[in-house]
Amino acid sequence: MHWSTILLALAGSSHALIRFQCSQLVRQRLDPLVNPGMVPSPHVHQIVGGDSFNTTMDPKTKDIPGESSCTTCQFSEDFSNYWTAILYFKARNGTYKRVPQLSNVLFDGAAGGGMTVYYMQDPLYDIPQQSSVKAFQPGFRMFIGDLNARTKQEAARFRQLTYTCMDDQNSREQETVAFPTRPCPYGIMTSLRFPTCWDGVNLDSPDHMAHMSYPETGTFESAGPCPSTHPVRTSQVMFEVIYDTSSFVDPADWPEDGSQPFVWSFGDGTGYANHADYVFGWKDDSLQKILDTKCYVNCPGAKTQSIEEMNKCAESFQASGKMVEINEDIDGWLEKLPGGHVANYS
Numbered sequence: 141m142h143w144s145t146i147l148l149a150l151a152g153s154s155h156a157l158i159r160f161q162c163s164q165l166v167r168q169r170l171d172p173l174v175n176p177g178m179v180p181s182p183h184v185h186q187i188v189g190g191d192s193f194n195t196t197m198d199p200k201t202k203d204i205p206g207e208s209s210c211t212t213c214q215f216s217e218d219f220s221n222y223w224t225a226i227l228y229f230k231a232r233n234g235t236y237k238r239v240p241q242l243s244n245v246l247f248d249g250a251a252g253g254g255m256t257v258y259y260m261q262d263p264l265y266d267i268p269q270q271s272s273v274k275a276f277q278p279g280f281r282m283f284i285g286d287l288n289a290r291t292k293q294e295a296a297r298f299r300q301l302t303y304t305c306m307d308d309q310n311s312r313e314q315e316t317v318a319f320p321t322r323p324c325p326y327g328i329m330t331s332l333r334f335p336t337c338w339d340g341v342n343l344d345s346p347d348h349m350a351h352m353s354y355p356e357t358g359t360f361e362s363a364g365p366c367p368s369t370h371p372v373r374t375s376q377v378m379f380e381v382i383y384d385t386s387s388f389v390d391p392a393d394w395p396e397d398g399s400q401p402f403v404w405s406f407g408d409g410t411g412y413a414n415h416a417d418y419v420f421g422w423k424d425d426s427l428q429k430i431l432d433t434k435c436y437v438n439c440p441g442a443k444t445q446s447i448e449e450m451n452k453c454a455e456s457f458q459a460s461g462k463m464v465e466i467n468e469d470i471d472g473w474l475e476k477l478p479g480g481h482v483a484n485y486s
């Protein structure tokens with residue numbers, strides 16, 4: 141059965157929300173948003189989406205949909221790129237091991253685990269989505285989070301970057317802003333929610349955040365109004381990334397002082413520096429059309445592809461010579477994280 145049919149059958153209603161899996165395009169040290177042109181960039185990311193991903197993606201010269209031949213996402217007109225840092229386990233002897241990723245429930249087989257992406261018009265998955273929202277425009281990009289945050293206070297300006305300690309694949313309760321403190325038998329899910337109010341003018345800003353804002357009061361979930369400085373309501377973009385921590389649950393492997401053993405690829409051992417990057421690349425007005433259609437996951441007229449086709453896009457990207465080669469071990473037991481980082485907590 142096609143993935144969207146499965147989900148539609150499961151949801152059994154007609155709301156406007158899309159939720160889709162993207163296979164991993166590549167996992168390497170590149171960051172065309174924050175460190176354009178830098179090869180390698182400071183830390184490892186996992187990247188999904190269109191195969192025009194490159195070291196530099198200057199919107200003045202780059203036509204993302206035009207230069208892409210395929211995407212690793214299920215909506216086949218979505219050539220956007222979405223990326224996050226990746227998680228490592230720090231063993232008692234001080235070496236690091238990459239934590240594998242898992243695809244989300246109902247999306248088995250997505251290469252590299254990848255991520256699930258949502259575009260939501262209204263809060264909550266199970267109520268009809270009715271608000272009109274403006275789709276992002278060509279050249280739009282944004283970032284959320286703070287690589288230097290190491291305290292709860294520093295993380296507090298980002299309202300919705302969280303972790304869920306998963307006992308099984310359906311665990312969705314008790315989100316935390318720091319890394320979970322107990323072993324998670326199935327996995328750790330990170331949920332990264334971008335702000336939903338746009339200034340209506342700028343496609344980007346120096347910190348890649350100032351052109352966007354959270355609602356003036358409350359959150360997207362509590363339907364707070366957009367501030368006058370950022371009056372245009374967009375859809376909420378959310379990523380879910382699941383790390384398979386099932387082989388890292390033995391207390392004998394955990395730090396003797398009772399702290400938790402996971403660190404981000406840039407060294408944050410607190411979890412407060414959770415962050416995500418988005419570079420818009422939907423073809424023509426395909427995203428706006430979806431957002432203007434009352435649909436739930438399976439949207440009439442929207443083109444989709446199978447997980448096999450998504451995976452094929454990643455394979456062809458990696459084999460085609462389009463991919464920038466960075467020769468370094470990111471998967472072995474490493475003395476230092478790629479780029480020379482070590483776990484840090486302040």
Ligand SMILES: *[C@@H]1O[C@H](CO)[C@@H](O)[C@H](O)[C@H]1NC(C)=O
Binds near residue numbers: 231232234235473
């Ligand atoms: C460090 O510990 C890990 C996990 O127990 C082990 O696989 C690895 O070989 C160890 N490395 C060294 C250098 O002892």
Ligand SMILES: *[C@@H]1O[C@H](CO)[C@@H](O)[C@H](O)[C@H]1NC(C)=O
Binds near residue numbers: 195462
């Ligand atoms: C990637 O970017 C580099 C540097 O800007 C450029 O030389 C190269 O042609 C680009 N690769 C592709 C496949 O577009």
